[in-house]
Amino acid sequence: MRSEQVCARCAGPVRAPNLWSSDWTCDAHGAVLPLRPPKSPSREGLRAVLRDARVPLWVPWPLPLGWLVTGFLDAGDDRTGSRACAVALSGPALLGGPADMLLVAEDLGVGLGAYLAGLDGPDPGAVFDASPPHAKAEIRGHPVPLWVVPDGPEDRAVYVGEALGHWLWAVLWPSEAGLLMLEQLNLCDLRDSDMELDLPYGAICPRLP
DSSP states (O other), X not given: XXXXXXXXXXXXXXXXXXXSOSSEEETTTEEEOXXXXXXXXXXXXXXXXXXXXXXXXXXXXXXXXXXXXXXXXXXXXXXXXXXXXXXXXXXXXXTSSEEEEXXXXXXXXXXXXXXXXXXXXXXXXXXXXXXXXXXXXXXXXXXXXXXXXXXXXXXXXXXXXXXXXXXXXXXEESGGGGGGGGGOOEEEETTSTTOOOOOOBOSOOTTOO
């Protein structure tokens, strides 16, 4: 796993704050939040990302049959805390073969979800006006609508919605693995003090940037 911080919108190099600016800066995107190195799929990795999380850390619970937690991501700095967090999961696709999923919660404009989805902009665009929702997740007993994002690469399925005032992205590889989202997964926020879940961990997800 890499040790340096990179741009949350493109995984390119960033310049650290200095005497003239308190921002992290990317040549392509200007002021950005830095994407920190991936955290290991372990209790230690979870504790590390929870320490600075300012957005939910979503995990489906119970996990789909045969699925494991395979890493964590967060983007932010010492001033802001982590304003984007992702949980990586891996397991069997419904149609056979291995699959990976990243669940991302982030503030408006951070761009981590769009980067993982293969999009150019920091946010999903006008997908919400095009059709009724294509899937739903359940959060704290309430359904959360999710829409398919149509303009990304063909190798993945991307769903996006809004939950607790933050973007919620689900990015799945291969694209056929998107069928998993039709099961209306129950999502739990690992920041909740009562979320003492016995998470099963696997090898680190190859989709982590």
